[in-house]
Amino acid sequence: MKKYLIIGNGVAGTTAAQEIRKHDTQGQITMVSQENLPFYSRIKLPDFVAGLSDTDGLVIRKAQWYKDQQIDLKTGTEIVEIDHPAKSARDNNGNLYPYDSLLIASGSVSFIPPVEGSDKGNVFALRSYEDARQLEGAATSARNAVVIGGGLLGLEAAHALIKKGLQVVVVEFFDRLLPRQMDNNGALLLKKMLEAQGFEFRLDAKTRQVTGEDRVTGVELESGEVLPADLVLFSTGVRSNLALPGKLDLETDRGVIVNARMETGMDGVWAAGDVAQFDGMNFCIWPEAQEQGRVAGANMAGAHEEFQAIVPSNRLKVAGIDLGSAGEIDPNDELEKDLEQSDTLYRKLVKKDGRVIGCIMLGDTSGFNEVVKTISGK
Numbered sequence: 323m324k325k326y327l328i329i330g331n332g333v334a335g336t337t338a339a340q341e342i343r344k345h346d347t348q349g350q351i352t353m354v355s356q357e358n359l360p361f362y363s364r365i366k367l368p369d370f371v372a373g374l375s376d377t378d379g380l381v382i383r384k385a386q387w388y389k390d391q392q393i394d395l396k397t398g399t400e401i402v403e404i405d406h407p408a409k410s411a412r413d414n415n416g417n418l419y420p421y422d423s424l425l426i427a428s429g430s431v432s433f434i435p436p437v438e439g440s441d442k443g444n445v446f447a448l449r450s451y452e453d454a455r456q457l458e459g460a461a462t463s464a465r466n467a468v469v470i471g472g473g474l475l476g477l478e479a480a481h482a483l484i485k486k487g488l489q490v491v492v493v494e495f496f497d498r499l500l501p502r503q504m505d506n507n508g509a510l511l512l513k514k515m516l517e518a519q520g521f522e523f524r525l526d527a528k529t530r531q532v533t534g535e536d537r538v539t540g541v542e543l544e545s546g547e548v549l550p551a552d553l554v555l556f557s558t559g560v561r562s563n564l565a566l567p568g569k570l571d572l573e574t575d576r577g578v579i580v581n582a583r584m585e586t587g588m589d590g591v592w593a594a595g596d597v598a599q600f601d602g603m604n605f606c607i608w609p610e611a612q613e614q615g616r617v618a619g620a621n622m623a624g625a626h627e628e629f630q631a632i633v634p635s636n637r638l639k640v641a642g643i644d645l646g647s648a649g650e651i652d653p654n655d656e657l658e659k660d661l662e663q664s665d666t667l668y669r670k671l672v673k674k675d676g677r678v679i680g681c682i683m684l685g686d687t688s689g690f691n692e693v694v695k696t697i698s699g700k
């Protein structure tokens with residue numbers, strides 16, 4: 323009976339486990355997670371902070387699913403060492419996990435830039451359920467929050483804090499919101515719509531330091547302005563979690579280098595999700611992690627599947643505003659485009675040689691999935 327060990331029970335690890343079971347009904351599957359919850363939705367963490375979801379509402383796979391799939395899930399357990407020649411991993415309590423095939427699906431970690439004062443009390447990042455619990459707790463007694471980073475996650479988190487009754491200022495380094503998903507006109511309209519809902523922004527603004535003694539009292543910008551804050555959230559991106567791959571001497575760049583089968587350069591070791599880098603890319607988004615997990619799991623169990631690079635796409639609702647963005651967004655308006663624009667709507671289809679290669683949809687995302695399929699050539 324083949325032994326499979328999966329490190330990480332996010333969407334990549336869980337999808338891989340499910341796929342292994344499809345192909346190998348007898349194999350022994352063990353999943354290990356540092357976190358205390360079974361597979362849950364990170365995407366819904368802002369809802370938890372806002373009080374719109376409880377813990378149960380986050381969980382995607384309940385205990386019965388693991389039983390049905392005969393997957394042994396060890397939560398609250400960190401793998402601290404891997405002896406690959408001996409094909410055995412060790413956890414923080416000294417327990418050993420022998421394996422034939424190993425999947426590293428250890429995800430990513432929040433990146434906090436080296437800003438003075440970022441280690442003060444009531445300064446947070448939002449990546450895990452535990453982060454969300456702490457942020458939610460602190461927000462209950464806070465009044466003024468500064469969110470550093472006006473990307474998707476920053477806006478979602480800011481919205482959650484506004485829902486909890488806080489005054490929130492979002493500080494963005496670029497001169498527009500969602501610099502990766504929006505062009506100037508789209509970002510301007512989005513800003514106007516969000517301001518109408520209580521958001522405040524400082525764009526083109528760099529954080530000099532987080533002020534206060536033990537606890538934060540404010541955020542000082544390079545302009546000299548000091549924003550009062552009793553809570554600060556850094557939403558300044560993620561980095562692949564390379565703690566374990568580093569110990570294993572796997573080839574890494576921004577992530578663990580994998581081929582289209584999700585194989586690392588080490589026989590019997592696979593990587594998928596935010597931790598992996600395929601063809602120079604790792605977007606650190608859910609659909610990419612899910613598909614890589616599927617491909618890795620299938621191949622670990624003997625199938626022959628290849629990962630096709632995905633078109634990065636995001637669709638979300640911020641403060642009730644529908645937003646979708648995919649492929650080439652042509653931020654400098656250099657390419658051919660179809661445009662629809664009003665006070666509440668911005669839709670742009672970017673084209674090259676008559677073919678749609680990207681889109682921005684704000685206020686109305688109807689047809690988004692079809693457009694993404696067209697962009698992907700599917």
Ligand SMILES: Cc1cc2nc3c(=O)[nH]c(=O)nc-3n(C[C@H](O)[C@H](O)[C@H](O)COP(=O)(O)OP(=O)(O)OC[C@H]3O[C@@H](n4cnc5c(N)ncnc54)[C@H](O)[C@@H]3O)c2cc1C
Pocket residue numbers: 329330331332333334335354355356357364365366367368399400401402427428429430448449450475563566594595596597606607608609611636637638
């Ligand atoms: C608040 C938030 C909102 C998001 N919104 C979106 C969105 O709208 N759309 C989108 O596409 N993406 C979104 N994302 C990103 C998306 O959630 C990630 O791309 C996805 O979760 C990555 O899945 P993964 O399985 O690779 O890693 P993860 O979900 O990070 O799971 C990795 C797991 O491995 C565990 N682990 C790490 N090291 C060890 C170890 N040594 N031993 C044991 N366990 C270990 C970690 O604790 C973690 O539980 C969002 C992320 C966040 C945080």
